[in-house]
Amino acid sequence: MVRENIQEYSVSEISDSIKGTLENSFGYVKVRGEVSGLSKPASGHIYLNLKDDKAVIKAIIWRSAVARISFIPEDGLEVICSGKLTTGYSDRYPGRSDYSIIVDSITPAGEGALMALLEQRKKKLAAEGLFEEQYKKSLPKYPETIGIVTSPTGAVIKDILHRLNERFPCNVILWPVPVQGQDAAQLISDAVDGFNNLSSKDEVDLPDLIIIARGGGSIEDLWPFNEEIVIRSVFKSNIPIVSAIGHETDTTLIDFVSDLRAPTPTAAAEISTPDKEELLRDISEKNNRLNYSINLYLDNLKDNFISIKDKLPVSLKLFLNNLTSHFQNISQSLNFRVIGEQLKSSKVKLISLEESLLKAKNILVERLQKELDNKSTLLESLSYKSVLKRGYSVTRNSNKIIKSKKDLKDESELIIETNFATLKAKLREINDK
Template sequence: MSDPFFDTPARLVAEQVAGDNAPALSVSELSSALKRMVEGEFGHVRLRGEISGWKRAASGHAYLALKDADAVIDGVIWRGAASAIPFAPQDGLEVIVTGKLTIYPGRSKYQIVIERMELAGEGALMALFEKLKAKLAGEGLFDRARKQPLPYMPRVIGVVTSPTGAVIRDILHRLADRFPSHVLVWPVKVQGDGAAQEVANAIRGFDALAEGGAVPRPDLLIVARGGGSIEDLWAFNEEVVVRAVADCRIPVISAVGHETDTSLCDYAADLRAPTPTAAAEIAVPVLADVRHTIATLAHRTERCVRRYHERAGERLAALVRVLPRRDALLGPQRQKMDDLGGRLDRALERRVTVARGVLDRSAGALRPAMLDQKLSAARQRLEGIGRHLDLVHPNRPLEKGYAWVEARGTSKVIGTAEAARGAGAVTLHFIDGAVDARVERPGAKSYDAPKPEQPSLL
């Protein structure tokens, strides 16, 4: 039977075909119809598949594809649902998602709007564990060179754990039994949403405490949690916790789970303890053992000192035996002193004898006749000197009528007429006194100058 719609040749302009009672649909109308049909038919579905092309947009929404061996479907996770995912999604993880199927008209694609995402069993969780472990190990976060030595006797111990569980009680009890210490507890959630961020914040908070502050800075940290499944312990496998432990400047003991449990926190910590109780045992020594060690060391020190003293006494006694006696050491010096003493006595006697001879010779020259002769000669020389002094005395010429002239008011002696005329006022010194006079230059008239009674030296 032929179909008039398909049998009619194509025309330049579309026309209504006889027998076709369906109007032409727009693309939007068709997409909307398909969207309503898909959403009404399927509603909520659960899908299992492998994540591919995981991408988180700046808006906080996430986009991905879920695939298996034969098919692929796009998915979108709105920001609120994306922030509630309890692990870090990444390509290659097998997950089970719950959401609503819909069609995105802008691309003519069907997709799933994911409301919840879970790992597809412990196998997928272990795969995520190994993948994250390889990534962090490649960055060197687990290297042995990063490990810090634990303090032997920490003054303050910080504990990051739940404040209500048996773990904190076990740790405090064991510390009190072994070595009572100052313990600071930073309470955190150890399981469920937000637990990883709380643990990381606690570790960084302890590390940020300053020395000497109001809250003492711990010398050692213990990150602890009781046993459980890998899902229960997953907060300690989160990257934020592992990086906080690796970056911590305070030595960290990881005590997460039981001895058979292993977390990435264990690899990043400076030391792993099989249990929280064992962490407390590792953190501090036994007080009784410390006291015993101190007592033993004190006893050994005392024995060493005593033995050293004994050996020193033995060496001293041995040296005393080989040393010469006192008389043997001092005998030659004593003999030399006696010899020098005898020589000194003889030298003094000789010196006295020589001095006596010199004195005798000097005494012979001091006889009375010799002294009188020397005194007479000295007296004659003295009298001759006196006569000579009398002859050269300045007043001797004045006794003969002479006078000496000096400028008036000075002690300058005038010896020439020209000097006298230059001085003008002069003083004449005679044997019996001095007379002031005035010397006139030639040609000058003077009415009150007296006539001299006797010739002047001028």
């Protein structure tokens, strides 16, 4: 039976009436639900569904509101949305008759919701192998340039720069980024990629190491460092990365993928650099040991010369006395402590220092050995045995070289030394010249 007294509406009229009734009845509301079907088109708006186990409501975050919120939702996360209910998409698209919530603010439904999402994401990335130790890179022992990704203001950058200057002054390149908020994750990812894309054509050096840091905060504040875009940029980085996010008790996903995690930003500076005072002490100790070894070698070489000298004729003794004095002067002039002091004023790496000093020692030893060989050759050339090789002989009476007639007696037993043999003879007759 058709009721003749029912008011007739056009489609737009009934839609407008429903819209007015809905908005006037509920006004501003808060709705808790799980995010699904999230979409971020190029327009800058965000579209999503809020659902529970019995119903689904459409939700829209206009671009102007996106710029104000500090938290960007994700599928599977339970959130609380604040806004107004309307039909269609408010005055922008009034022709639609379904209803939705126009979101002004959105927050996670407690830390439990975020922790659940965090654990879910952690398992996903771990299954892909992003956290495995085999992909970790070793930190350089002596970094010349360190890149820092953090906020350009605040205590974090000041603490890092102060500690670096104390321990191991080096070049520092700051890539400034926001460390929380909706754009933070993308800009942090861009910074890591940007450092890796530097080349010799750029005005700044490619860092040997990157520190990503921020101070403490809530789980929402630290959330950019749990975003996949950041995790994947850190994983593919060719430059070793130290993460220092929040306090020691804070843990974010970047800590699992970075090559080393520091409990605080200050600790990151300490982990990334050696202690210059400790290096200088080590260099000094090695200097002293090397100086002692070289001087000991020279002393032994001098003793060997003295031993040889005592067995030589007077002329050669005089020569070797002069040579010994020369060696003493060389030994006294080798003051490696002075070299060590010079090294303290520069950033010479410990390994390079050891190699350089070892090379200097080898050159010195080679030169002294060559001088010794030359003098040994001279000694051999002055020996009477060289004369014997030319056909001469040496005659002795009772092991005494015969130099004149008075050294001879009748029937004397004589020993004649030649180049090829030693002969025994008896004197029979002496004929004067």
